[in-house]
Amino acid sequence: MASELKSLVAELTNAVNRKQFDNVNTLLTRAKRTLLLQNALIPTSSTDPQLLVLARETLELGALSAIRQTDAPAFTRYYQQLQPFYDLEREANNTLDTKTSQRSKITGLYLLLLLSSGDGTSFHTVLEGLVEEASLKERNVEDDPFIKYPVDLERNLMEGSYDKVWRETNSERVPSEDFALFSNVLVGTIRSEIADCSEKAYPSLPISNAKNLLFLESEGAVMEFAQQRGWTLRDGRIYFPVEPEAATRSEKDILVASSSIIENAIGYARELETIV
Template sequence: MAEQDLRNLLKQLHQSLGSHNYTQSTSLLSRAKIALLKLNALIPSPQTSQPHLRLAREALELGALTSIHLKDPESFTRYFQQLQPFYSLPEDVLPREGGNASKITGLYLLLLLSMGDYAGFHTLLESLEVAAAQAREHGRGGKGLEDDVFIQYPIRLEQALMEGAYDKVWGETTSERVPSEEFGVFSEVLINTIRSEIASCSERAYSSVPIANCKNLLFLDSEGAVVQFARQRDWIAKDGRIYFPQHNQDLMGSEKDILVTSDKVIENTLGYARELETIV
């Protein structure tokens, strides 16, 4: 009875996610976990049957996707961790087919990236590369990381961030290259991270910047948005310019070195932003 209840709940979960009714999804997930507990399938064991393993994996993956839509990174992280014992099972115990390990893992990589956890990002990526190499050694083949759109998307973003190529990040998060709706949820977080980094460079490199340039520099939609952003950072908007009050304090004798690095980032980003205006 519990198995049939769980199947019905999962069907309703798919429907609620499809209709963006995430409040209902959360309620259904709680009931699905209770059903999994009754089946002793919430944590895989040698006694757990393959059908129950499949149902448990599906329920947890739906929970992870719901957490993404609710913009709840802590909940998503818990689901990702709960899924790892299922993802590590041998193919003959729980086939990869029918699951969303690639998508969930790609989303977790993107979460690490949006939080600036580059060490965690590369640690996970290295483990994926090792697992892929071992699979090839044992003749299991399958899709390689280089062909996995869900894994390659965060890899491209990380490379662009490391290069300071913020135009590429902006383009990736605002184009059809986003692999799925869930990946698009991170675009706002990533762009805010970029804005913060550029803003920090700007206030160290310059005493002031024209508001029009600042709009392009920070990927903001209007000069009014620039003024609002400036207030959040205690900048001063006056006479068509943004003034950085902490500029002289921050430099403290090392202005030359900071200007060399910051100017390069800012000039490149301004050029990228102007180019984007002709595209977006």
């Protein structure tokens, strides 16, 4: 049975790497059924360590396949199923082979998923556990590039340094192709934040400036985005809706409210213009 499962996992690895997702889903079903018959999907102290390794590899491949198919709920389920295996890895008397473990990568991807979905509470809960574990081993959690990447992005987002987030998601520092899949989601978050701040900071903006400010590829994309937000387009400018409470505030107060965010974004927009 173990040899059959090992062959299945090898086929599954190949299919995931080739992004043959129809085949992946079929192989995952077969592998999980085999593991279920061996009572290996939930690890226990009496389970054959070789089966545990194959079960962990199967679930990790399922998680990576879910990410590559942009199926966040499926990825989350695989992440949760993997936690008992990762708990075993943390035990001092662990007999589970960790050489092939992708725990670090899967955990980093989960942190990035939480960050992309705006779940800051869960993000920090997971991160605190990792920090505590690293400190017990006299290590720094950010020594791990898979963990450091989402942590840096979260820090920059909290600071309003959206230009830094944009650079990180488009740089060689992205740990792997799987992490790059979140770029559009994160940039969408950035764009929404900048749009919110722009509405508070300015009565209007030229469409040409808004293109770089909002990290959009064309003025046509700006106009489409503006219509989705309910902004008014007139004479080459975007006019933001005026909130009733904002009408009584001075222009200086409005500008101060979001100055750091807007300055960072505009600074990056100017850099883009220089590069182009």
